[in-house]
Amino acid sequence: MADPTYTPPKVWTHDAENGGKFANINRPTAGAREDKALPEGDHPFQLYSLATPNGVKASIMLEELLEAGHEAEYDAYTINIGDGDQFTSGFVGVNPNSKIPALLDKSGAEPVRVFESGAILLHLAEKFGALLPTGNTRAEVLSWLFWQVGSAPFMGGGFGHFYAYAPEKYEYPINRYAMETKRQFDVVDQRLADNRYLGGEDYSVADIATFPWLAPFVEGNIYNDANTFLSIHEYENVVRWVSDIGARPAVQRGRIVTKVWGDEDTRLAERHSAADFEGKRLEPSKPA
Template sequence: MIDLYYWPTPNGHKATLFLEEAALPYRIVPVNIGAGAQFEPAFLQISPNNRMPAIVDHAPADGGAAVSVFESGAILLYLAEKTGRFIPADLRGRAEVLQWLFWQMGGLGPMAGQNHHFNGYAPEKIPYAIDRYVRETARLYGVLDRRLADRAFVAGADYSIADMAIYPWIVSHEKQDQDLADFPNVKRWFDAIAVRPATVAAYALAEQVNPQPGEMDDKAKAILFGNGSTKA
């Protein structure tokens, strides 16, 4: 059994996409980031960077004590190696998947995240910041669109953890001021992943955990965007 410490965000969705695809037994432990649950001492023992998702695998492949993993990319890689699924075994195929996994972790995720913040949550609308992150998000969409011009999925013919990492950050394209009509290869890829049964199940689960996404009071904003203290 895997305990998944989770809240419905793009990074949280990465873990549920994999767990649903692989049909691994897991239990959701909600981490309400708007209420400051990510700062609880027990959670910090699992995720010292006070970010979710995180997992605790009570049945690791080596048969030993439970293993905890934080950071969404590390979780995807851990689960892929545990199951032998969604990452190629050969050197070159594995390298393709890892490059695009880290492209999301180091590029698309942070840039789209700043786009979300300055476009939607910042108390002051700063045109320079909004323009910078909208433009950089568009550039990254262009990179992805070119990559998908001659292949079904990001790393080739097969769905992989690279796709699982990237897809949740494209779901919010409208909030990022991106039109998928401008990126036809991304749109084709996005539409194909959206109808996968595991994707449908993962996003249905999100609605159960947080039935009112997007609603955020001043206290939640202070916790998420303040000085990192639940007392903010």
């Protein structure tokens, strides 16, 4: 049990024994820990990810582009962050920050690496002229996109960590991040009271970025009983929005790409063509 009267030392030092669930991989240093190349397929886009809320943003985006008829074929490979795959030399070469997702765009004369989920969505939207409007609405969509990118750590590294993963439960951090998570739900709920989507009447990268974070709370399949703890059912506009987006075939496909847990027919460790989804169970979002 950690000491509740803990006083920070004058100089911090890394203590892996106090690191909780991810102590075996978290370190205060960057860079590769293992010399290992990434697999690479023949398609223009190579996606390296894991089906976490951040990870599925890119696969949903690529599936939406394909659904709309764009030439966005891709190969997807699982980066198992629990095993430390993100610290191999190949992955660090694509993302020096060692976070999923990461994308290698081979569609041009020279390969281009794109890392950080928001950057990947924006890169693909601009490349294909899709899911990102022009004019004043573009500014609205970009505002919500970057709002989500900045907000996610409060839900995951904040609420999720202290509520579900920290070695001990402490009232102050759980209350602090529960309050912030509910505030974020309220921000979205108020926006969706008068708008079908975050950017307005049209589906966009802002929705693709935000949906994977809010949907698991609505569905009740993240952080144990967090949906009950946070009274997620109260955010009726968010529940409606999650249902609408979760019914999209591209979203259902994108959510199982690089998924390595759950039933065999609901996960896809690698994706190389549309045929890989045959026999897989694709399900719409349902409130818990």
